[in-house]
Amino acid sequence: MPGMAAKVVITERQQQMLQTMAFARGCPQGLAHRAEIILLAFDGFTNEEIAQKLRCERHGVGIWRKRWQRAFSRLTVIECVEKPPALREAISEVLGDLPRAGCGGKFTAEPIARILAVACEPPDKSGRPVPHWTPRELADEAVKRGIATSISVRQVGRFLKGGGASAAQEPVLAQRRSQGRGGL
Secondary structure (H helix, E strand, O other): OOOOOOOOOOOHHHHHHHHHHHHOOOOOHHHHHHHHHHHHHHOOOOHHHHHHHHOOOHHHHHHHHHHHHHHHHHHHHHHHHOOHHHHHHHHHHHHOOOOOOOOOOOOOHHHHHHHHHHHHOOHHHHOOOOOOOOHHHHHHHHHHOOOOOOOOHHHHHHHHHHHHHHHOOOOOOOOOOOOOOOOO
């Protein structure tokens, strides 16, 4: 026989926030999914019923119920003392992913920016007989120039696709704001 599921209690304002999060198009999918778990738990559904309805694991439903239960009193205080954006942020924090173990990115912003700068140069300037840079050519050139002692072709490919900023702890390139110039 399964154990007792954590009882989920929510206030009216929390319910409104959770409903907005669960069904808003702009809300990250994981956050929306977890908001829906809490709403269904509050409506009295069991972990098994929620898992079946949302096509997820029963164990995961239990984890989110427990996390909500532990945070409920803190959320209620925030709701009573702070403005609505603070409550939304607190709910997002409760339903958000916890930091994961593991090492950080190997490359900082500087080498990523240098690799991207090389990608902006014509390959023939570096003596490369190719019409445009490939991740393999860029990886070889980064090692040749001493930007990195070693770097995989896949890693260079991630940098080129815009994944560099998530690999490093700081932004790689400044973001240009469009100021009513037709998106320029």
